[in-house]
Amino acid sequence: MKEKTLKIALVHDYLRDFGGAERVLFVLSEMYPEAPIHTAFFSKNSPAYEVFKGKIIKESPLAPLIKTWRLYSPLRFLLPLIWGSIDLSSYDLVITSTSNYIARGFKTGENTIVIAYCHTPPRFLYGLKTGFDWKKHILVRIYGHIVAHFLRMYDFETAQNINHWVANSNNVAQRIEKFYRKSSVVIYPPVNVNEIIKVSKNTKPQNYFLIVARLVGSKGIEEAVLAANKLKISLKIVGEAEGFTSVRDHLKSIGEKNVEFLGRVPDDKLWKLYGEAKGFIALARDEDFGMTVVEAQAAGTPVIAFNGGGFKESVVEGETGILINDTDEETIRKALVRFNKIKWNKKVIQNNAKRFSQEVFEQKIQSFVKESMLKYAHARTPRG
Numbered sequence: 001m002k003e004k005t006l007k008i009a010l011v012h013d014y015l016r017d018f019g020g021a022e023r024v025l026f027v028l029s030e031m032y033p034e035a036p037i038h039t040a041f042f043s044k045n046s047p048a049y050e051v052f053k054g055k056i057i058k059e060s061p062l063a064p065l066i067k068t069w070r071l072y073s074p075l076r077f078l079l080p081l082i083w084g085s086i087d088l089s090s091y092d093l094v095i096t097s098t099s100n101y102i103a104r105g106f107k108t109g110e111n112t113i114v115i116a117y118c119h120t121p122p123r124f125l126y127g128l129k130t131g132f133d134w135k136k137h138i139l140v141r142i143y144g145h146i147v148a149h150f151l152r153m154y155d156f157e158t159a160q161n162i163n164h165w166v167a168n169s170n171n172v173a174q175r176i177e178k179f180y181r182k183s184s185v186v187i188y189p190p191v192n193v194n195e196i197i198k199v200s201k202n203t204k205p206q207n208y209f210l211i212v213a214r215l216v217g218s219k220g221i222e223e224a225v226l227a228a229n230k231l232k233i234s235l236k237i238v239g240e241a242e243g244f245t246s247v248r249d250h251l252k253s254i255g256e257k258n259v260e261f262l263g264r265v266p267d268d269k270l271w272k273l274y275g276e277a278k279g280f281i282a283l284a285r286d287e288d289f290g291m292t293v294v295e296a297q298a299a300g301t302p303v304i305a306f307n308g309g310g311f312k313e314s315v316v317e318g319e320t321g322i323l324i325n326d327t328d329e330e331t332i333r334k335a336l337v338r339f340n341k342i343k344w345n346k347k348v349i350q351n352n353a354k355r356f357s358q359e360v361f362e363q364k365i366q367s368f369v370k371e372s373m374l375k376y377a378h379a380r381t382p383r384g
């Protein structure tokens with residue numbers, strides 16, 4: 001079966017925010033423009049809507065319920081019904097972009113091949129830190145534990161029906177092996193390296209550090225703000241709050257005059273901010289991969305990152321950034337002292353980022369799809 005003749009569908013958790021997972025989905029949708037995107041729900045007047053409104057989007061029948069008043073999170077127990085209501089049995093190939101909303105369990109045909117591009121197994125199911133600390137509320141905690149028990153079984157069961165797993169990092173590949181008992185191929189997410197290099201070419205570094213992240217409790221932003229206050233360094237933060245959280249208000253309340261919150265900014269302005277920043281800070285302790293760290297390097301900006309998760313895979317210690325083993329003030333202070341002593345080489349930093357370019361991603365995905373379908377066709381060829 002030739003790839004160009006394949007009937008392909010894409011699947012994604014839901015379309016509301018526009019983060020790393022949605023950037024991956026967008027590139028996949030550009031690679032396969034005739035493939036519809038099936039999703040739990042699609043929110044209008046959202047960051048994702050502005051990007052995907054020209055695509056073929058098909059919501060689940062339960063979309064009107066779960067996206068009203070942001071009920072998609074407390075109604076997670078409906079996930080088996082949400083995905084089970086989607087019939088993809090007429091497709092030759094389904095590529096599902098899966099993370100916290102599972103995006104599996106949809107109906108497929110006998111000959112349908114399913115490839116799962118996994119950003120992470122659902123963090124809330126396996127004790128990984130999430131943006132919203134639901135365990136601190138006793139009623140939510142009781143409800144959450146009950147729902148999580150059944151969703152873990154559903155998550156594992158649907159994972160067994162995937163033909164091929166692709167992980168967005170070695171970090172996530174280890175989780176796939178641990179929680180699903182499945183091996184996977186690592187294909188790093190697509191970063192718009194060449195465009196960032198182009199936009200940031202003529203920028204001159206200014207005396208501020210930059211953070212780009214969703215304003216949630218799992219990204220290490222509070223630690224960075226407190227350290228910036230005490231160390232009197234200028235810090236700019238790009239990103240918006242997500243879901244039911246007061247993190248944004250809390251961060252603004254503790255940030256002093258040296259900390260500036262920029263909210264969401266368009267890509268061209270973001271690339272410029274990367275290029276002008278003296279350094280980039282990323283302190284999440286177990287980031288799945290961390291595309292922003294690569295984006296900063298594409299602009300030639302060195303990084304101070306926590307020595308964990310996907311950051312270890314993209315930051316070359318002492319050459320493109322500094323990896324630190326804690327996020328307390330003293331550790332960050334020592335990192336800044338060392339940071340200022342190093343003569344950073346912009347070209348070396350940018351060359352490292354090229355390993356994660358969109359072009360590399362597209363080539364690897366196309367090769368993986370072709371190889372997967374050839375194996376399938378070979379397996380179905382009559383012998384004798």
